[in-house]
Amino acid sequence: MLQGKKIVLGVSGGIAAYKAAALTSKLTQKGAIVKVIMTENSKNFVGASTFQALSRQPVYDDTFDEQDPTGVQHIDLADWADMFMLAPATANLIGKLANGIADDMLTTTLLATEAPVYIAPAMNVHMYQHPSVISNLKKLDSFGFKFIEPGDGYLACGYVGKGRLEEPETIIAVLEDEAKRRKKLQGKKVMITAGPTREQIDPVRYFSNPSTGKMGFALARQAADMGAEVTLIAGPVSLETPPKVDRVDVVSAEDMYESAMKYYKEQDVIIKTAAVADYRPALTYNHKMKKKDEALGVEMERTVDILKELGSHKTGQFLVGFAAETQQIREYGREKMKNKNLDAIVINDVSEEGSGFGTDTNRVIWMSSLEEEVLPLLDKQELSREILHRISKELADV
Known part of the structure; x- marks a missing residue:
C-alpha cells in the first residue's frame, strides 16, 4: 500500500530520533519515497547524512536554505507529500503545531500541507500526562490529525511508562492500514444529517431533544478520512466542523427536510443520524407569550418524515437510518427498515448506560439485508469507522 507514496518524515529533537532512521529505511524498502525534515535539535541525536543515505533523498533542515531557486522549498514540499509523518513528535513540536x-x-x-498528518509522540511519561500536552493533543485531534500512541516501556530518562516511540514496524502497519482505509469511499458522495431540530413556539421558546450531533459529526469526519466528498446537514449544535467536510446549518425539521431534498439526488450514500422532531407547534407567535395563571395547551402537528421521503425518492443511493429505541429495539428496527425503504439501519437502546444522546460512546446493532450484527460499546469515532466499513463493503457487493 505504500509503493510510490510520497512521505515527508518530520524528525524532532528527542532520543527516539534514532528510531526515525530505522523507520526511514523500512519505508524506503516498502517502496515509499521519503523526504526527511529535521529540526535543529534532532541533529544532536542523528546526523542528516544518515537520513540522506537511508532515503536516497535530500534532507531539509533550514527554511532559508533554498535548494531549488525556482520554487519555495517548504511550500513545494508541503504540496508534494501524500502523507506527513512526525516521528518522534516531542512535547515542544506538538505544542508548536x-x-x-x-x-x-x-x-x-x-x-x-494539506496531506494527512500522523503524529507519533515520544517523551517522558510525566510530560505525556501533563495537562498542557493533553490539551494540545486534543486540539490537534480536533484538527483531524491522527495519532500513533506511544508504547509502554523503559524510557531513556530511567522511568518505565507510556511515552516510548512506537516501533517502526507498528508505525508502518498503521500507515498501510490508513492508506487502504482512505480508498474505501474514494470518489463517493456522502450526505449525513446530524443533531436535533428546534421547533419554535415563540421567539424565546422551542421544542427540541437532547441530541448533541456527536454521532453524525464522527461519521462525517471518518467518511472524509476514507476519501468521500461529505455534505453534513447539521441542526443547532456546538461542534466544530470536521476537516474537509461541507457543512449546511439548519434549525427546524422543515429546514432539514428542504436541505436533504436539495442535496440527496447527487449522493451515493445517505446516513440520517439527526434526531428530527416528529411534531411542531401548529401555531407560532411573533412575540413572547406572557405567563398566565391557567394551564397552557399547545396543539402540535406532524412534521415531514424525512427518512421516509428519502426512501421513497431514492434512485440507487445507499440509505442508512438510525433508530433510537428504548424497548423491542430489533422489532422496531426491522419494521423501520422495511417501511422506510432503507438499505441498512443502526439501532441503539438509548436507555442503556454509555449509549445514546450526549455520550462519547455507543452500543448499536447494525442491520441490513446482508447481515445483522451486535457491535460492542465503542467510542463514537471508532463506531463510525465500523459503520462506514460495513457500508463500503456492501457498496462493493452491489
Missing part, C-alpha cells in the same frame, strides 16, 4: 507556531523548516511545512 497546536498553536500555529512556524519558526523552522518543519513547522512551516506542516502548516502549509
Whole structure:
C-alpha cells in the first residue's frame, strides 16, 4: 500500500530520533519515497547524512536554505507529500503545531500541507500526562490529525511508562492500514444529517431533544478520512466542523427536510443520524407569550418524515437510518427498515448506560439485508469507522 507514496518524515529533537532512521529505511524498502525534515535539535541525536543515505533523498533542515531557486522549498514540499509523518513528535513540536507556531523548516511545512498528518509522540511519561500536552493533543485531534500512541516501556530518562516511540514496524502497519482505509469511499458522495431540530413556539421558546450531533459529526469526519466528498446537514449544535467536510446549518425539521431534498439526488450514500422532531407547534407567535395563571395547551402537528421521503425518492443511493429505541429495539428496527425503504439501519437502546444522546460512546446493532450484527460499546469515532466499513463493503457487493 505504500509503493510510490510520497512521505515527508518530520524528525524532532528527542532520543527516539534514532528510531526515525530505522523507520526511514523500512519505508524506503516498502517502496515509499521519503523526504526527511529535521529540526535543529534532532541533529544532536542523528546526523542528516544518515537520513540522506537511508532515503536516497535530500534532507531539509533550514527554511532559508533554498535548494531549488525556482520554487519555495517548504511550500513545494508541503504540496508534494501524500502523507506527513512526525516521528518522534516531542512535547515542544506538538505544542508548536497546536498553536500555529512556524519558526523552522518543519513547522512551516506542516502548516502549509494539506496531506494527512500522523503524529507519533515520544517523551517522558510525566510530560505525556501533563495537562498542557493533553490539551494540545486534543486540539490537534480536533484538527483531524491522527495519532500513533506511544508504547509502554523503559524510557531513556530511567522511568518505565507510556511515552516510548512506537516501533517502526507498528508505525508502518498503521500507515498501510490508513492508506487502504482512505480508498474505501474514494470518489463517493456522502450526505449525513446530524443533531436535533428546534421547533419554535415563540421567539424565546422551542421544542427540541437532547441530541448533541456527536454521532453524525464522527461519521462525517471518518467518511472524509476514507476519501468521500461529505455534505453534513447539521441542526443547532456546538461542534466544530470536521476537516474537509461541507457543512449546511439548519434549525427546524422543515429546514432539514428542504436541505436533504436539495442535496440527496447527487449522493451515493445517505446516513440520517439527526434526531428530527416528529411534531411542531401548529401555531407560532411573533412575540413572547406572557405567563398566565391557567394551564397552557399547545396543539402540535406532524412534521415531514424525512427518512421516509428519502426512501421513497431514492434512485440507487445507499440509505442508512438510525433508530433510537428504548424497548423491542430489533422489532422496531426491522419494521423501520422495511417501511422506510432503507438499505441498512443502526439501532441503539438509548436507555442503556454509555449509549445514546450526549455520550462519547455507543452500543448499536447494525442491520441490513446482508447481515445483522451486535457491535460492542465503542467510542463514537471508532463506531463510525465500523459503520462506514460495513457500508463500503456492501457498496462493493452491489
